[in-house]
Amino acid sequence: MGEKRFLSGDEAVAEGVRLARPQVISAYPITPQTVVVERLSEMVERGDLVAKYLHVESEHSALAAAIGASSTGARTFTATSSQGLLYMAECLTYASGGRYPIVMMNANRATCLPWNIYGDQRDSLALLDHGWIQVYALDAQEALDLSIMAFRLAEDPAVMTPVMVNLDGFALTHTYETVDIPAQEQADRFLPPYTTSNKFDFEHPLNMGFTAGPAYNKYFKYREHQDLLAVPAVIDQVEREFAEVFGRQYPGVIETYRCADAELILITLGSIAGLARDVVDRLRAQGQRVGLLRIRYLRPMPADQIAEAVAGARAVAVLEKDVSFGAEGSVFTNVNSALQQAGITVPTCNFIGGLGGDDIKADDLATVFEELGRITEGEDVPAVSWIGIDGAWAETSPYAQEGDGAR
């Protein structure tokens, strides 16, 4: 059976990928992803993992080579972060449009300028529209488990879509905690070898990486869209089977915590949900009816699940480590659309925080719930607040006190 070890999130991903037995790993190192590919290259060097490890000259090449490997029918892994992910962007749609079930770990990190190596989610959220399944881990254990489950999901014949497993930079990638590492025989039982007809094969030749003009392009894109919409049911099935083998049950595309009778609900994603859970408990102990909704999978968009979970709430906040400049947080836009389509008219507001590695504190989350409370009392709350800068934070913010002088 498995063993417990004290690992960082990066190391946990490397262990999960090792257990998944990828045949090709193609990656270029970038902080805070580097440890993942260092550990994997060591495993390949020692013979603990039988795989071809490709040292490439850039992230663009890393994903291009992964696509090539996947098109020969090999189980393929890559990993990146931030500018590296943006550099890969051109290849992302080749992988998804070509239906190559590559698994990529992305260490969520700020995008420049200003240059910043710390955590936020602007990198992956900027690429929501590139056809990849996107999932966000809560802790190192979930990161390890997702690294195994992602291959099952990606390679499912009804899915055949690449998966991006996102870990918050540093808060997950570089934080050590106890992780249960499953045994290889468990992983083998859960994840059989990858077989596909979507590959170069002399016996069964087929056209790959082709052109589709105006007459046919739309059918490919429609199919891609329909297949992604059907993914949540596959996720449920994969998680049920994972629980049977590994004894850990995951909750599907979203996770709700104390939402059933909640008046005020905070929606967020990634590791900050751990702190939000503590804050929900603290406020519940004071008699406040608050709840937490953690988005695990953001593509496909869990629209129905979110709408159902917050249908009874009186105010909803979306907290995210990203902004679409000149608009609002992208998760907020997505959530609002889901609620509007479902005919749910609960008031919503958006909190932007944690950019460039800034810590979001328990008190900040308590303030978010206070703002939601004010909405229910008919007070005006900004649609979008920046934690530590404006809205409820304006009076204590150095930026507000000094204006542009704080720059």
Add this chain to the structure above:
Amino acid sequence: MIEVLWHGRGGQGAFTGARLLGAAYCQREGHHALAFPTFGPERRGAPMRAFTKLSAEKIGDRSALETADIVVYLDDTLFSADACAAQLRDGGVAVVNSPRDFALPQVLSFDANGISGELLGRAIPNTALLGALVTLLADLSQGEAEQAIRALMPPRLHEKNIAVLEAALERFEPKARSAGAAGRFSAEKGGAR
């Protein structure tokens, strides 16, 4: 929850100390820990901090510490009485690697460099400081600290570091006892007694 703030200089092993403590605490079923450094480009010799959070429940808060129950200094040039007082919570204790006595009731110093110099031939104070933490924490045993050393360090370093741990326990414990700090902290019981 018990929270430990480590002050060190790049290359001294403060983060290794933070990880050793977290790994040691997690040896017991039902114990949880997080260990992480102040993140950033590492520079040898530059002041840095590391953090260990210990709890009998799963830990959700991954944010850095401004104050702590125990503040550890790997280097006495980083110690200042005022800054230390501002970082220590009520009932908290500072542990300073130093041959000096700071004559402050909440500051316990001992010569961790001396111990590691004798037994390892180099001034690497983190294992000795782990011994000090075993003394302060009621719900952490010497055996669990030894298991962490075996889990995190290469085999050739095991016996020497376990000897450092034992020596540190012997020398630090009388000081902690006379200050009433031995076994003062327990994450299971929710903090300092």
